[in-house]
Amino acid sequence: xxxxxxxxxxxxxxxxxxxxxxxxxxxxxxxxxxxxxxxxxxxxxxxxxxxxxxxxxxxxxxxxxxxxxxxxxxxxxxxxxxxxxxxxxxxxxxxxxxxxxxxxxxxxxxxxxxxxxxxxxxxxxxxxxxxxxxxxxxxxxxxxxxxxxxxxxxxxxxxxxxxxxxxxxxxxxxxxxxxxxxxxxxxxxxxxxxxxxxxxxxxxxxxxxxxxxxxxxxxxxxxxxxxxxxxxxxxxxxxxxxxxxxxxxxxxxxxxxxxxxxxxxxxxxxxxxxxxxxxxxxxxxxxxxxxxxxxxxxxxxxxxxxxxxxxxxxxxxxxxxxxxxxxxxxxxxxxxxxxxxxxxxxxxxxxxxxxxxxxxxxxxxxxxxxxxxxxxxxxxxxxxxxxxxxxxxxxxxxxxxxxxxxxxxxxxxxxxxxxxxxxxxxxxxxxxxxxxxxxxxxxxxxxxx
Numbered sequence: 001x002x003x004x005x006x007x008x009x010x011x012x013x014x015x016x017x018x019x020x021x022x023x024x025x026x027x028x029x030x031x032x033x034x035x036x037x038x039x040x041x042x043x044x045x046x047x048x049x050x051x052x053x054x055x056x057x058x059x060x061x062x063x064x065x066x067x068x069x070x071x072x073x074x075x076x077x078x079x080x081x082x083x084x085x086x087x088x089x090x091x092x093x094x095x096x097x098x099x100x101x102x103x104x105x106x107x108x109x110x111x112x113x114x115x116x117x118x119x120x121x122x123x124x125x126x127x128x129x130x131x132x133x134x135x136x137x138x139x140x141x142x143x144x145x146x147x148x149x150x151x152x153x154x155x156x157x158x159x160x161x162x163x164x165x166x167x168x169x170x171x172x173x174x175x176x177x178x179x180x181x182x183x184x185x186x187x188x189x190x191x192x193x194x195x196x197x198x199x200x201x202x203x204x205x206x207x208x209x210x211x212x213x214x215x216x217x218x219x220x221x222x223x224x225x226x227x228x229x230x231x232x233x234x235x236x237x238x239x240x241x242x243x244x245x246x247x248x249x250x251x252x253x254x255x256x257x258x259x260x261x262x263x264x265x266x267x268x269x270x271x272x273x274x275x276x277x278x279x280x281x282x283x284x285x286x287x288x289x290x291x292x293x294x295x296x297x298x299x300x301x302x303x304x305x306x307x308x309x310x311x312x313x314x315x316x317x318x319x320x321x322x323x324x325x326x327x328x329x330x331x332x333x334x335x336x337x338x339x340x341x342x343x344x345x346x347x348x349x350x351x352x353x354x355x356x357x358x359x360x361x362x363x364x365x366x367x368x369x370x371x372x373x374x375x376x377x378x379x380x381x382x383x384x385x386x387x388x389x390x391x392x393x394x395x396x397x398x399x400x401x402x403x404x405x406x407x408x409x410x411x412x413x414x415x416x417x418x419x420x421x422x423x424x425x426x427x428x429x430x431x432x433x434x435x436x437x438x439x440x441x442x443x444x445x446x447x448x449x
Contacts, residue, residue, distance in 0.1 A: 006042040007085060008108050009035065010049040014081040017054070017348050024050055024348055053081070053088045054347040055178045058152035060084045063134055067123045079116040082109050086124045090131065098128050143167045147174055156355055157340070160390065169433070173389075176432035181344040183220040183227060184211065184437075186241040186269075189276045190305050194218065197237055201230070213418045213435060214246035216273070236303040241269045242345070244430040244437035245387070247421060248334060249273035251428055251442045252383045253414040256281040258329040263287050263316050263372055268297030268309070270334055275306040284309045285328075287316060316368045324375045330383065331372050335365040337386040337393050341439025344432055362392045369401050373408065379449030382408065385442040389431065394441040398427075401445065408445045 004012075013027045028050055032043055053060065064083050065072045072080075086105040089096055102124045109117040137145040144162060148155040151174035161170040187194045194210060197218065201208045204224050211217030218238070220227065232238050254260050254274050262271045265286035274284055286309050288294050294311040301309050316333075338361050339349045369384060376382050384401075386393050402410060412426040423429045428442035 006046045010046045011081045053084050056152045060087050062149045067126045078112040082120050147171050172433040177343040184242050185218045186216050186239045186246050188304050192237045211243045214243045217243045242438045244440040248385045250416040252330050252332050254278045258282045260284045261328040261331040263333050266293050272304050272306045286311045287314045289315045326377050329380045332383045334385045337361050337388040341387040341389050365397050376447045382445040389439040398443045407448045411444050411446045
């Protein structure tokens with residue numbers, strides 16, 4: 001059996017992302033685990049091509065459209081991704097000869113879509129000859145279109161962000177979204193302390209520094225091996241988690257022996273952080289509609305030494321049972337959202353979302369918050385968070401909730417949250433271009449006692 005080349009594997013991953021609305025990360029993890037014979041350099045090449053192509057897809061498509069005489073939208077997906085990955089390598093990688101990029105793209109095309117091999121060859125060679133003459137929209141004439149194409153984001157989203165942040169901040173945000181995010185860890189304080197974990201990770205020469213905003217975080221540069229393969233990870237001393245995500249448990253500010261509800265727990269990154277802040281004393285009920293996610297949560301909790309979490313498969317859109325009524329000191333609603341704050345890590349999101357999806361997310365978020373409200377004890381707190389950067393899913397949801405639930409007030413985050421990520425309105429709001437972290441939003445809603 002002939003082994004597939006790294007570029008061939010990268011194109012297959014990109015095809016699945018586009019055809020099945022799949023996420024790149026699990027497909028990439030599965031590909032690399034199934035192809036153990038691939039060396040570290042080729043693994044890095046596959047990763048670079050997949051994520052680089054997804055990040056710059058808008059700009060790459062603009063270029064293809066200038067050289068293709070047909071209708072780009074109707075082009076076969078495999079041909080699109082052969083051209084995208086080829087142009088990406090021509091423009092953004094070094095030390096790979098141009099002829100080698102073209103030749104391999106043609107060979108892969110012969111296997112995936114033989115009729116398109118000539119087209120792939122012609123367009124890529126044309127790009128090589130004329131790449132310095134490619135014309136992009138001018139910033140002065142059309143800032144929205146310029147940012148959309150040059151910094152590779154959907155036009156509707158660029159226009160939305162310009163209305164929110166202005167032209168310069170939007171350009172900076174889009175640039176930051178296209179950067180490779182750092183490997184960020186949360187130190188599990190149930191088993192170790194940050195400085196000790198930093199020392200252990202640094203022993204092999206890996207550059208490790210404390211995170212700026214999270215007192216539990218570490219930033220790892222150029223790790224010599226996968227974090228999941230380290231002894232520290234396997235022993236449950238560290239957890240992969242973006243710095244902004246780590247701030248949400250601090251926003252909840254749970255105390256020992258409190259009764260906490262995590263209503264949209266997922267695989268439990270924030271759930272297990274809550275348990276660590278509670279020193280594994282008290283009770284956390286972790287709810288999610290997806291059974292597989294809760295199975296992952298329980299497995300992760302065992303690795304981290306967390307024993308106070310009880311999982312329940314429930315639909316947060318449904319009215320809670322009577323036993324939940326005023327039963328919890330703190331409730332975290334880390335709501336399902338558009339995910340537009342995580343484009344550094346999940347660039348495929350920007351190509352599949354529409355403005356209508358943002359509206360749908362907001363309706364879901366409001367329903368979940370409404371159902372959570374009766375479950376908070378008097379004097380307790382309901383914490384609302386998302387990993388997105390749209391007012392419809394953030395500010396507007398909180399404002400509507402307060403208007404409908406007069407027994408709740410919005411209060412400033414606790415002192416445990418770094419003031420540099422708290423805006424003038426009292427909301428937690430991080431962003432890639434200002435904080436070097438994912439774009440998270442959070443609000444603390446206190447129930448009157």
